[in-house]
Amino acid sequence: MRILVENSSWNNIGDGFYQFSLFNLLRKEFPHHDYAYLDAPASRSFRYAKPFSKNVFKFEEHQDADLYIFSGPILGSDFLAIYAPLIKQIQARGGNYALVSVHGDAESANTILSFFSENPPLLLASRDRNTFDLYKNGKFPTYDGVCTASLVSITCDVGDTTPDTRYISTSFYDGYEPHFEIKLNEQGSISEISDISSWQPEPNWKFKRHFEYLFKSYRSNIADFQIVRPVHDIGYKFSHLNYSRSNSFLSYNPLTYLSLYKGTSLTVTNRLHAALPTLSFGKPAAYVGSTRRNGAIDRLGLRNYQGRVVRLDREVLTSEYTSLVQAIRGIGL
Template sequence: MKSRTIAVENSTWNNIGDAFYQLSIQRFFSKAFPDATVVSMDGPIERAFKLGTEKFRSKPFEADYYTNADHYVLSGPIIGRNFMRIYAPRIKSYLASGRSYSLISVRCSVTGSALEEVREFLEQHPPRAIYTRDPSSLEKLQGLAKMATAGPCFAFFVRMLSGIPEVKPSSPYLAVSVYTSREPRITCSASSGLSGATVEWQSQPNARFWRYLQHFEWLNRYQTRHEVHGYEFVRPVQGHTPFPNKLFGKPNAYISYNPLCYLGVLKSSEAVISDRVHAGVTGLSFGRPVNIRQIDGRFDLFSGLPLQADGPFWRLDPDFITASHDRTLEWVKKIDIS
């Protein structure tokens, strides 16, 4: 009988990119600690859902507070402006009950006095391990855990997950997932292929205006097939929304509740073009060329990687991912989960 339980935060999938690294983290801990029971745990409700004003709601049941485990694994870009309000109370409850926790594949976006507050809290309530998905976050959190390192986001290791389907329509396709602006214009000649393509991003609209303008994207004409090479355009929608016009306004829109099915669509594409960082990460994991538009600081997770230029695309040597995976697994095995 397995004597210890590890709970991995693995539920905030309204942005399906969270599922990519959370599923991978859960797999790592299952591999690293075969004698432990590794379970999924809900993330904070506020991380995945809009609660609205207190006038129109009752207090929800937050199951993560009551998930029984010996060690808790928290992940993602959580060390931001809401960390002290949302995550600090949970960490206090773990430690008060004699349990432990780790921060894995995290990003720290706070600076100045907010960073000082986070550092003071973590000094008083230290994690067993910190793994950041970019070097700058590690620099901010240095000295707060006995084990601390930076490395690729765990989403780079999704190709090791089991259960990912192959998606093979009659024509090869490009996976185009864009949500902060209009899609780029993609052109390529008959002789040069994707390496000689151009990807022309349009100017970035004001974020506040775009919240409204995107409701009218269905009025625009979007390509369903590239006129030269015959590539189809498949459009993964990574953020769930109650508005059908945003979900299905573009031709060949793809949405699912199953992250493994998303991974199948990205894996089976010829290239990934997106402003979603985790669409690019997973595309690289599967050896696909990717073109990712830089929107904000989350783009840092590509820093320090040996990316290779291929026309307007990036590629990443599969051997680098394999070596990083093996090195990271050995690091995880050393975490004290007692």
């Protein structure tokens, strides 16, 4: 069977984490199939004015396969506009599709469910409980899954590229980075940080961020740890956005970011896809923020984690990985 797995629709580098993880999971567990990357519809990732839509080459319409697998927070208000035409073409050609590690909102669920009833997927595997609840009564197989970014320590071959450097990773994308202090245990590992649970996104951030480098300065070290600041939004063309904070790190390689999170002593962040890989590699993370994306953390069984140092039990990951593989196997792979 030829299988195309969506891996291109990166609004930031973190989208590559769950898409590479899913691709590697499939190749590892179902190696007898023929796999390739699927280029998602351009409007998923790139902005263009309507008059220019006629100039877009729709590469995905020329990629042929037996099964197409989509992923990510795609089940929203623009899902039908972006994906419905492609899904209809897939099924008209005799192909099938599935959705794995997906997130959706309640406002769009009824409309999308109506589309799915006429064009059913082989599987809808959510990444959070709320999305599963929205679609579990559909006339198609569903699975209460996890974000595959939380499985990268199992699915992705990530090297130890920083074994001799002690550092903390911080990544904040819609507000200023909060000041915090750390507390070490007897072994010299970070056990606590000062309270950052009151952190909130900065109003008018899209405007204020252009002046952050003028009015804000950030430490490069805390105790004997360097502070490294991964920037997930790699599409900016302005130096004052890419490198406004000391020790900012950018790369076009998702695996390099994963290596950084694998080697960190702690990640402090409001980014879901900074916290999940860190936790996957058995490292502590302090996540803060109140968005619907938090459901992917809740789904892993973590509670009372806002602004606190937490870790994830390896047995949880192993169990979730095994169960997701079983769910995918159920569609005939």
